[in-house]
Amino acid sequence: xxxxxxxxxxxxxxxxxxxxxxxxxxxxxxxxxxxxxxxxxxxxxxxxxxxxxxxxxxxxxxxxxxxxxxxxxxxxxxxxxxxxxxxxxxxxxxxxxxxxxxxxxxxxxxxxxxxxxxxxxxxxxxxxxxxxxxxxxxxxxxxxxxxxxxxxxxxxxxxxxxxxxxxxxxxxxxxxxxxxxxxxxxxxxxxxxxxxxxxxxxxxxxxxxxxxxxxxxxxxxxxxxxxxxxxxxxxxxxxxx
Numbered sequence: 001x002x003x004x005x006x007x008x009x010x011x012x013x014x015x016x017x018x019x020x021x022x023x024x025x026x027x028x029x030x031x032x033x034x035x036x037x038x039x040x041x042x043x044x045x046x047x048x049x050x051x052x053x054x055x056x057x058x059x060x061x062x063x064x065x066x067x068x069x070x071x072x073x074x075x076x077x078x079x080x081x082x083x084x085x086x087x088x089x090x091x092x093x094x095x096x097x098x099x100x101x102x103x104x105x106x107x108x109x110x111x112x113x114x115x116x117x118x119x120x121x122x123x124x125x126x127x128x129x130x131x132x133x134x135x136x137x138x139x140x141x142x143x144x145x146x147x148x149x150x151x152x153x154x155x156x157x158x159x160x161x162x163x164x165x166x167x168x169x170x171x172x173x174x175x176x177x178x179x180x181x182x183x184x185x186x187x188x189x190x191x192x193x194x195x196x197x198x199x200x201x202x203x204x205x206x207x208x209x210x211x212x213x214x215x216x217x218x219x220x221x222x223x224x225x226x227x228x229x230x231x232x233x234x235x236x237x238x239x240x241x
Contacts, residue, residue, distance in 0.1 A: 002049040003029040007039045007067060009057045017052055020114055024121050036066050043074060050124050054088040063175060065140040084124035141174055150188055154217055155200040155224055192237045195227030202238055
C-alpha cells in the first residue's frame, strides 16, 4: 500500500487535501501532521511515497519557513532522497528557487485548484525518482523566499535587532535570530560562532589575529571580531579541522 504524508497546520486545508487525495486513489494510506515534529515521526514510522508539505507550519512566527526546512532535511534521509515532494504555498517565489533546489516535484498555490492538485498528486505518485543534492538554505522575508547557497555564505552578522547574511555576491538583511538557532538552521560544521554577534564560515578564514582578536576573511575588507568569552572555544573548533 502506498502512503501519502500531508503536512499542514490549518485544519480546513488539511481536510481538503485529504479529500483530494482520497478522490485520486482511495486505496492510498493517508497520514497527517500539523507540525514538523509530527511530520518527522510519521516519516520515520512509515515508508512515505509522496509528501504534501505546507511551507508555513507556524504562522505566529513571521519568518517561519519550517515546511521548506523539513523538505530540505528529509532529502538527507537515504530512503527519501528521491521521494516526490509537492510544496503547498501562499508565498511569492518568482523564480521558484525553493522548489527547484530541493528538487520538489511541483508546487501548489493557495487557494487550491482541486483539479490541478489531483493531477499533480496522480503524476507524482507515478513519477520516476531523481538523484538529489542539497546545499542550500532558505530565508523568508516579507512574504518572499530567498535562497542562499550554504557554501557561499562568508559570515553572519547578528546584532540586537537584525542579522545580515554576508555572501560571496551579496548581503541579505533579516530580523534578529539567536546564534544558536542560526547554527541549527545551517546544520553544517563549516560554521562556528566567534562572538556574541557573529558566525563565520571556516572555509573563508584567511588569517586569525589571536592577540587583537580579529579574523580576516577571504574576499572581504572588513574584519570580524573574536569575543573574549568565545575565543578559546572558537580557536579550538577552527584548529580541530
